[in-house]
Amino acid sequence: MPTQFKDSTHMQLFCRLLFISSMITTFGLSAQQKITGKLTSLDPEFNELIAPNTPIQVLGEGFDWAEGPVWMKERGFLLFSDVPKNTIYKWKEGEEISTFLNPSGYTGILPYSKEPGSNGLTISNDGQLILCEHGDRRISIMPFSKGGKKTLADSYEGKRFNSPNDVIQHSSGAVYFTDPPYGLPDYVKDASREIDMFGVYRIGTDGVVTAVIKDLQRPNGLAFSPEESILYVAQSDPNAAYIMAYDVNIDGSLRNARVFYDATPEHKKGELKGLPDGLKIDNKGNIFSTGPGGVMVISKTGKLLGRIETGQATANCAWGGDGSVLYITADSHLLRIRTKTKGAGW
Numbered sequence: 001m002p003t004q005f006k007d008s009t010h011m012q013l014f015c016r017l018l019f020i021s022s023m024i025t026t027f028g029l030s031a032q033q034k035i036t037g038k039l040t041s042l043d044p045e046f047n048e049l050i051a052p053n054t055p056i057q058v059l060g061e062g063f064d065w066a067e068g069p070v071w072m073k074e075r076g077f078l079l080f081s082d083v084p085k086n087t088i089y090k091w092k093e094g095e096e097i098s099t100f101l102n103p104s105g106y107t108g109i110l111p112y113s114k115e116p117g118s119n120g121l122t123i124s125n126d127g128q129l130i131l132c133e134h135g136d137r138r139i140s141i142m143p144f145s146k147g148g149k150k151t152l153a154d155s156y157e158g159k160r161f162n163s164p165n166d167v168i169q170h171s172s173g174a175v176y177f178t179d180p181p182y183g184l185p186d187y188v189k190d191a192s193r194e195i196d197m198f199g200v201y202r203i204g205t206d207g208v209v210t211a212v213i214k215d216l217q218r219p220n221g222l223a224f225s226p227e228e229s230i231l232y233v234a235q236s237d238p239n240a241a242y243i244m245a246y247d248v249n250i251d252g253s254l255r256n257a258r259v260f261y262d263a264t265p266e267h268k269k270g271e272l273k274g275l276p277d278g279l280k281i282d283n284k285g286n287i288f289s290t291g292p293g294g295v296m297v298i299s300k301t302g303k304l305l306g307r308i309e310t311g312q313a314t315a316n317c318a319w320g321g322d323g324s325v326l327y328i329t330a331d332s333h334l335l336r337i338r339t340k341t342k343g344a345g346w
Contacts, residue, residue: 033055033057033058034057034058035055035056035057035058036056036058036310036311036333036335037056037294037308037309037310037311037335038056038309039052039053039054039056039306039307039308039309040293040306040307040309041305041306042304042305042306042307043299043303043304043305043306045299045305046297046305046306048340049282049286049297049305049339049340049341050297050306050308050337050339050340051340054337054338054339055337056308056310056328056335056336056337057335057336057337058333058334058335059091059097059327059334059335059336060089060091060097060333060334061332061333061334062332063082063085063089063331063332063333063334064082064083064084064085064332065082065083065084065115065315065331065332066080066081066082066315066329066330066331066332066333066334067080067081067082067083067119067120067278067315067316067329068080068081068118068119068120068121068132068166068278068315068316068329069121069316069317069318069320069327069328069329069334070121070122070123070129070318071123071318071319071320071321071327072123072144073123074127075144076092076093077090077091077092078090078091078092078318078320078327078334079091079100079121079129080121080327080329080334081104081105081117081118081119081120081121082117083105083115083116083117083118083119083134083183084114084115084116084117085102085117086102086103086104086105086106086116086117086118086135087099087100087101087102087103087104087117088100088101088102088104088117088118088121088131091334097334101118103116103117103135104117104118104131104133105117105118105119105131105132105133105134105135105136105183106133106134106135106136107135107136108135108136112135112185113134113135113183113184113185114185115134115163115182115183116134116135116183117133117134117135118131118132118133118134119132119133119134119163119164119165119166119182119183120132120164120165120166120167120177120178120221120278120316121167122167122168122169124141124169125169125171125173127144128141128142128143128144129141129142129143129144130152130167130169130175131149131167132163132164132165132166132167132177133164134163134164134165134182134183135163135183136154137154137160137161137162137163137164137183138151138152138153138154138161138164139151139152139153139154139164139167139175139177139203140152152175152203152207153175153201153203153207153209155194155209156195156199156201156209156211159194159195160192160194160195161179161195161201162179162180162181162183162184162193162195162198163179163180163181163182163183163184164177164178164179165177165178165179165180165182165183165219165220165221166178166220166221166222166278166316167222168222168223168224170224170228170252171228172205172252173205174202174203174204174205174252175202175203176200176201176202176203176212176222176231177200177201177203177222178198178199178200178201178219178220178221178222178233179195179198179199179200179201179219180198180218180219180220180236181193181198197211197214197215198216198217198218198219199211199212199213199214199216199219200212200213200216200219200222200233202252202253204252210252210253212246212252212253212254213233213244213246213254213257215257216233216235216237216244217235217237217240218235218236218237219233219234219235220233220234220235220236220276220277220278221233221234221276221277221278221279221289221290221316222234222279223279223280223281223287223344224248224281224344225281225285225300225344226281226283226284226285226344226345228248229247229248230245230246230247230248231245231246231248231254232244232245232246232260232279232281232287232289233245233246234276234277234278234279234289234290234291235276236275236276236277237275238264238267238268238275239264240264241262241263241264241266241267241275241276241291241292242259242260242261242262242263242264242276243259243260243261243263243276243279243287243289243291243298244257244258244259244260245257245258245259245260246258260287260298260302261287261289261296261298261302261304263275263276263291263292263296266291266292266293267291267292272292272293272294272307272309273292273293273311273312273313273314274290274291274292274293274294274312274313274314275291275292275313276289276290276291276296277289277290277291277314277315277316278290278315278316278317278329279317280317280318280319280326280343280344281343281344282319282339282341282342282343282344283323283341283342283343283344283345283346284300284341285299285300285344286298286299286300286305286341287299287300288308288317288326290314290315290316290317290328291314293307293309293310294307294308294309294310294311294312294314294328294330295307295308295310295314295317295326295328308326308328308337310328310330310333310335312330312331312332312333313330313331314328314329314330314331315329315330315331316328316329317329319342319343319346322342322346323342323343323346324338324339324340324341324342324343324346325337325338325339326338326339
């Protein structure tokens with residue numbers, strides 16, 4: 001039966017609701033989809049990357065500390081770590097979030113530490129899962145077909161790593177990762193520490209481990225520029241909350257260390273939660289880095305364009321879907337936002 005309208009006011013209200021409904025459909029939301037946070041634009045270029053009023057969708061919540069999201073292109077799903085729960089979860093559109101791997105980063109005797117599980121994850125050039133394992137203090141690789149993990153590296157110069165945190169792979173096959181103290185039972189003061197520095201390391205295709213950065217206090221997330229000529233490293237040090245940039249040499253070593261973006265003043269104001277942590281790059285060279293407020297969007301020249309504000313300490317992010325969807329792990333939440341750009345390599 002056709003809808004009957006008592007007056008023009010009711011007609012206008014119906015049309016307005018119809019418009020809102022069509023916008024929800026456009027963004028792939030259901031009427032019950034939970035939304036959080038907000039967008040803060042500080043430069044017109046931000047609106048070219050993310051349309052104003054784009055919703056930040058909540059895909060899951062109730063995790064202890066969600067981290068390390070990575071998208072599986074061939075299989076169309078997202079994996080992410082819950083570090084305290086020693087678990088990797090799987091998210092796929094239309095399905096319930098499920099356990100993918102447990103234990104994910106610690107196989108020893110419990111209790112161990114507050115953050116024993118896997119942290120950063122990435123997909124290798126040949127389609128396997130590379131894991132940063134806090135508790136087992138190693139970088140491992142695991143096929144998606146039958147077969148268990150294989151250790152890529154667990155020590156440097158005969159000494160065990162602290163707690164590998166985030167990891168990426170270069171097109172050459174070399175693997176780069178950071179090694180802060182967050183997974184150790186007593187952090188910096190832990191008696192089991194064997195390496196004095198909190199380094200950034202490179203595992204060559206020959207298996208040789210080299211320390212490519214030795215002077216950061218809390219190295220965390222890392223990513224290459226689209227052409228792999230620059231390595232960006234986030235530092236989660238409240239007194240030096242930097243995103244560093246390094247030029248990459250042909251042999252994989254680094255040079256020309258410089259502060260690319262300094263988030264220390266924003267952090268010290270105390271108004272926005274979070275420190276530089278995980279980061280990803282779009283195909284234009286813009287940096288999407290977690291930090292004060294949520295996800296900071298920074299141009300390749302180092303200018304803060306705006307923020308995807310989650311309202312909570314935010315750990316990491318990853319491109320997924322068709323490459324234009326940014327998945328975000330923010331404390332106990334898994335979030336998603338659609339952008340107008342695409343991740344590097346898509």
